[in-house]
Amino acid sequence: MKNTVVIGGGPAGMMAAGQAALRGQQVTLIEKKERVGRKLFITGKGRCNVTNASDPEEHISNAMSNPYFLYSSIYGFTPEDTMAFFEGMGVPLKTERGKRVFPVSDKSGDIVKAMEQFVKESGASILYDTAVTDITAEKGRVKAVVCGKRNIPCDSVILATGGLSYPATGSTGDGYRLARKLGHSITKCYPSLVPLKVKEKWVESLMGLSLKNIKMSVLLKGKEIYSDMGEMMFAHFGITGPLVLTASRYIDDKTDERPVIRIDMKPALNEKELDARLLRDIKKYANKDFKNALNDLLPQKLIPIVIMLTGIDESKKANSITKEERARLLKVIKNIELTVTDTAGYNEAVITRGGINVDEIDPSTMESRLVKGLYFAGEIIDVDSLTGGFNLQIAFSTGYIAGTNC
Ligand SMILES: Cc1cc2nc3c(=O)[nH]c(=O)nc-3n(C[C@H](O)[C@H](O)[C@H](O)COP(=O)(O)OP(=O)(O)OC[C@H]3O[C@@H](n4cnc5c(N)ncnc54)[C@H](O)[C@@H]3O)c2cc1C
Structure with missing residues (x-):
């Protein structure tokens, strides 16, 4: 059975972990914080603007960096798919001004709960309170994930550690360091929507x-x-x-x-x-x-x-x-x-602009072009969008593509 480790329990990592586990893989999701979805919990002023009910084309045109990179993922898991996913998980949604989609309950906690439940029901396991410190590779292929003294051998790694904004939620740029060590380049990062x-x-x-x-x-x-x-x-x-x-x-x-x-x-x-x-x-x-x-x-x-x-x-x-x-x-x-x-600054920025260079990622699978078995999902990638639910859609879409291709 293929072993996949997902690093980061944000929306991108949770979507990726659940999808990979649904394909029968043995999946471990590793989250640095004691809970998953810390940032997701504070989105939309605690209401979570989970996506935007516009068509994929509009999502792509709202992307501020590398819109073309997002074609396969946004069409592969569309805003409609996101809405069907949450409704299917028992979270009714409503659409407000500017086609912004929220849970009817106005509680981001319902979205976090649904995602965590999805990960667990699909058969993936979650390691909380555990920070990944290294990813090792051999002959151009990932070999293991290291958490301090612990070594977790694996066939695939999905790196979904987010950006640098709101560091108290766990997004402190660890993924950039891990990817850089494996040869990836990171474009200049800025606090954005700030x-x-x-x-x-x-x-x-x-x-x-x-x-x-x-x-x-x-x-x-x-x-x-x-x-x-x-x-x-x-x-x-x-x-x-x-x-x-x-x-x-x-x-x-x-x-x-x-x-x-x-x-x-x-x-x-x-x-x-x-x-x-x-x-x-x-x-x-x-x-x-x-x-x-x-x-x-x-x-x-x-x-x-x-x-x-x-x-x-x-x-x-x-x-x-x-x-x-x-x-x-x-x-x-x-x-x-x-x-x-x-x-x-990053303490108040909704997103980080910049990230893993998209030239080094295959947009149709999210796999690294440099290291076999390494995948990326979410805000860690050099893609970002305007407010309105577009950034979470990027996390869900890229997470889905990574999870269904790893
Ligand atoms: C205040 C605020 C409000 C927002 N509101 C909205 C909104 O309403 N709609 C919208 O579309 N977008 C919103 N966003 C943006 C959205 O939250 C992000 O784009 C999205 O969370 C990115 O998802 P991600 O999974 O890529 O990263 P994150 O959500 O940042 O998750 C990354 C996870 O990785 C974990 N991690 C990091 N390093 C390690 C490590 N070394 N080992 C293990 N785990 C690690 C972190 O603890 C974290 O849980 C908002 C952002 C903020 C800050």
Whole structure:
């Protein structure tokens, strides 16, 4: 009987282990932590956005690195297959805004439980609290997995140790070291889908403020590299929220030129319409202080900042605002700029961008092109996607392909 060891009890490793065991292999899943699926448990703010109910083509077009590499796996185990898998495991699902799929219970624990149950019912065994420290190979083929002093001989190894983000969940980049030792190259890794730190100290005063229906653009060397509408939030160190996480994917490492985030507070109004609106409000509050004239237009917390950025005296009466000052105000409302100094790092990153070089993996089997019997699955590979359930689908699809081909 073929012996397979799966390293890493995340969604990719659990899917791979269960599939390999269903084929009659003797499978051991080794998990460093005392429980499997620690990261899976915190996904989707504890609700687990398990996949996206869009077609495979849309999943591939949402992939930010190496989309073509994902063709065989996403078509081999589709989003529909993921949904059928969980429904079949007794976890009813629902589809929300943006085709995001969640368990009806809104409990990620149900997804973790179903996956662990799948592994066990398929006949694989799980070693908890056990870290793999080495993989040995002989004559270009895997030979054994080493956990400290323990040697586990095997015919195949599926490496599914995840990336570097949220290291407390167990993803600390061990797999990169194990693969590198066997000759694999790792592309440059970055924290991605991550909050951003900014230079402007005044953001501290806005902590907790959430802005909805704004337009955010990322500018690099003055050129727009990303723009979208949506929601963001201010934090003590900078900015976060859905728009910011997506924007972060477009920001590389520390470039010489710092990226600038531009916020348009009123994207639904063009300059002429916004000017008319400003005039209306100024007229309505003619005898009030200028700062009070903005109450209908902007969130309270933001008003002192906007006024500070315009340089207009806040105690000036609204009816004494000049045309030039109104133009300055309009410009600030449509162009609040923040200079990105860094990301919030791996501790806060939803995913790691970068990983095992896809040129060294056969996309139709997930087998290493360098070492026979070595397979990869999940976030450890240099593939990543945007938010919306796409990253878990990558884990399930690549895990399925590795588990059915090892
Ligand atoms: C806060 C947060 C929210 C997220 N929400 C979503 C979401 O809603 N939808 C979505 O699609 N994606 C989401 N993601 C991304 C998603 O969780 C990951 O893409 C996915 O978990 C990757 O799966 P994986 O199995 O490849 O790796 P992981 O889930 O990281 O699992 C790797 C496992 O390997 C184990 N391991 C590591 N080293 C060793 C070793 N040496 N020996 C043994 N075991 C080892 C780790 O302990 C870990 O259990 C979220 C991520 C975060 C951080």
